Amino acid sequence: MNTQNAEMDVESLQKRRRGCFLDAFLVGSVMFLFAAVTTLAVVGVMTVKDVESRLKPPSWTSESGPLKLTDVSSSAVFTNFAYLEATTSGLKNATMQWAVQQTSVGHNFQYDRTNHWMMPVQSGNYFMYVNLNFTCTHICPSGDFTIHVGEGVVDKLSCKVHLPKLQDSTAVIKKCWTVSSVASKQKLISHMTVPKEGLDNWSLDMGLGMFLVD
Structure with missing residues (x-):
């Protein structure tokens, strides 16, 4: 009986460890995906702003007034x-x-x-x-x-x-x-x-x- 209990404890401990590893893997995957999506969003916004700024005509100014x-x-x-x-x-x-x-x-x-x-x-x-x-x-x-x-x-x-x-x-x-x-x-x-x-x-x-x- 003691041997069976010991085997059950070992199996339970292994299952808990596998569960912890799985939870940690899932959490890490979610965090990685979140970081990737956030990075893509930031890059996308910066790209759009850069394109819009290139489409706008430049403002001609100088110390003596508007450029001719x-x-x-x-x-x-x-x-x-x-x-x-x-x-x-x-x-x-x-x-x-x-x-x-x-x-x-x-x-x-x-x-x-x-x-x-x-x-x-x-x-x-x-x-x-x-x-x-x-x-x-x-x-x-x-x-x-x-x-x-x-x-x-x-x-x-x-x-x-x-x-x-x-x-x-x-x-x-x-x-x-x-x-x-x-x-x-x-x-x-x-x-x-x-x-x-x-x-x-x-x-x-x-x-x-x-x-x-x-």
């Missing part, structure tokens, strides 16, 4: 970067008109103020993006707005936004981007299209940027 176009273009840092801001806020079927004041156009780009085209001097793959900020100023109809950036009927970048029917100053924000191959001396013109009935009382604040990737 000549200041920007003289820096090698901005040679392959260009950013333009729309000069009109109305939505209609028309060619976009851009301003280069307080924005940048590097040495690798040419901008024609009269014909409203931008042309890269160097062929390559370009990261292109548009920042669209729509604001309803009164009673605004619904409809689709599209911006096309390209030469002729060939789009290098297009962005379509559906604007809802609104009666207040609610903002609609949209960002579109792509990487596209652009040839040297290819003139890029931006056109916006709206429905036949129009998009009255909608106001647009828009920026167009591009930089050479390779």
Whole structure:
């Protein structure tokens, strides 16, 4: 009887040890998975913020005030970067008109103020993006707005936004981007299209940027 009790005690002790090891393994696995998920989440947030910061146009400042176009273009840092801001806020079927004041156009780009085209001097793959900020100023109809950036009927970048029917100053924000191959001396013109009935009382604040990737 004593021998049987001793064997039962040994088996019970072994089972308890195995149970403790299993519990410790499960706890360790859960902690590892939690740490891994947390790390991935942090890395994901940092990546998204980094991408968003790259999509935003830089702020040109200096000790003597805002940088002028000549200041920007003289820096090698901005040679392959260009950013333009729309000069009109109305939505209609028309060619976009851009301003280069307080924005940048590097040495690798040419901008024609009269014909409203931008042309890269160097062929390559370009990261292109548009920042669209729509604001309803009164009673605004619904409809689709599209911006096309390209030469002729060939789009290098297009962005379509559906604007809802609104009666207040609610903002609609949209960002579109792509990487596209652009040839040297290819003139890029931006056109916006709206429905036949129009998009009255909608106001647009828009920026167009591009930089050479390779």
